[in-house]
Amino acid sequence: MKSPTIREIARIAECSLSTVSKAINGRADISESTRRRILKIVGDNNYTPSALGKGLKNQRTENIGVIFSKEDRPLSLNPFYSRILEGIEAELAINKYNLVLCLTVDKKTNNYPKMIRERNVDGVILISVQKEAFVNQLMDDRIPLVLVDPNSNYHNATQVVIDNEDGAFQATQYLILKGHKKIAFISPHLDRDSFRLRYAGFNKAMTHYHLSIDENYVQIEGLEHGYDQVRRLLQLKERPTAMFIANDLNVMYAYQAIRDLHLKIPEDISIVGFDDIAWSKIASPQLTTMRVYKEEMGSIAVRNLLNIISNDKASAITTILPVKLIERNSVKDLNE
Amino acid sequence: MKSPTIREIARIAECSLSTVSKAINGRADISESTRRRILKIVGDNNYTPSALGKGLKNQRTENIGVIFSKEDRPLSLNPFYSRILEGIEAELAINKYNLVLCLTVDKKTNNYPKMIRERNVDGVILISVQKEAFVNQLMDDRIPLVLVDPNSNYHNATQVVIDNEDGAFQATQYLILKGHKKIAFISPHLDRDSFRLRYAGFNKAMTHYHLSIDENYVQIEGLEHGYDQVRRLLQLKERPTAMFIANDLNVMYAYQAIRDLHLKIPEDISIVGFDDIAWSKIASPQLTTMRVYKEEMGSIAVRNLLNIISNDKASAITTILPVKLIERNSVKDLNE
DNA sequence: CTGTTAGCGCTTTCAG
């Protein structure tokens, strides 16, 4: 773990510390010949400036914090957020930043995780639902941040969100154009913006095509109850011919419930999901769903954050990512 | 982002920097009254020592690196490794360490990720398959490390592994005791210790019960080919009555292939998996599989690593975690 | 018990 310090390099090169520093940092006030000579020595000795020394001097850690909220789901790293995390990591690596991961926000200790309290990050990316007080405090403390898929809209914060409403509209419209009229809407609780907007998109599409919504067809009780939701739905006297399920994770439960009822997809019931997680493509039948560009959400979040960090007065922007319908085999065409 | 430094606290408390430091760090050579007085001021001003200053002085970053290998799978953060990561994160948080995540090991730049080159971590946890040269270099450089579920056995490195062979034995034995004789083995490539050992356990069980292994029943071509593997298997003239699939992710493909062949689980084919990922419980039918204590692997890795860090001469230990058969509904009892 | 001082590894004025 011991590796040379700038002092040893200077000793070997028989020059001062500052000269070595200049060579490393590409400063102009150094002759080309000494730079090359020093860089050679640096390479030979495998020297890299210590993050601690550099950081202390520059007041920059080159670390970015990524904070997930545990309350969100039992599984904080579900397939959806994992992909976002991968996008973040890749983009940070490109920009030579480290990723400091935090899955569990401590209730005590000022509510700030260690990495923030000790100023070990230059900024943070907040994923999904976060306590409002927490976000506000961060903003008060002027900590550069960007929100990804937040629970609700924070004005004057930089955010990366999905075009949930449009996506839901597209999904619902797709079912309608396939001849479906009795369409159910299934979703986790609507306490999050994402799902509220997906519900809004569903409503908008139904209204737009002059279709009425049977209130029994709207099930918004949360992911855990996905199985029961669907079961109940399909045992209704007059059951829907299609379901728009606002979350592919939920669809996994739905598939199971349907199978246990000995019904077939899409013959007996059509389904469109949302998110396009890895499972959706290998499900049987493969799920028609709205693709969300998860890695891209992550990389955009990073680029925006680094921009805020380097450009103090950058204004808060909200990036809305479009989604795309991926047609697979879970929807029956009633027009045929 | 600006927060007080120890200097400002000292000024407010009208004392020296060292006195503040002593108060914070619970040193003995300070009177109880001044300690309380200073701690009060520290609290009021919301002061926490900077990680950079502290780290530079103490030569401790209180950061731990966690390195995944991208080459492993297209998805580096699959459900199995996500859980391990969660276990690591939780244990690090308890011990007041930060987690620095690295998913992409850079081919260039000395092969070391930034966090290691710049000495921004006190040690690293390496998950899954890693290039041997990389691991050896880390060991040469005396960087504290522990390997979790490594590709092959590193003597004199601390490791956390699963009892793969025993688990596979149990799984196979379970099928045998349920009356199955024609049992297939399906697995990703055997280039990893995990799967090699699972294969060994399968063989051992078959041999132990004097069952012969049909070589057509052994399919070890990799995860991506799971679908085709199973399809081929089930179209054999004499098809197996059961399969031991060394990986639940693989089982997902198997389920699909079976369904597409209009066969039923477990009536037509019984399956036992390995890993017990979240999907296994909600699959239809629910999958009988070997449970691996993933979070625990993570927390043990952390505890061992911190031990190595604080106790320089700690010897390399290998922790072998037992697995447990979780009986669900994917196996038919042929004895009935 | 308290404070002064040196120094962790680095960058950056500022003289020379």
Add this chain to the structure above:
DNA sequence: CTGAAAGCGCTAACAG
């Protein structure tokens, strides 16, 4: 173009 010196925030010897 080079180097001496100061200082980023903190802790620990060591005097007092």
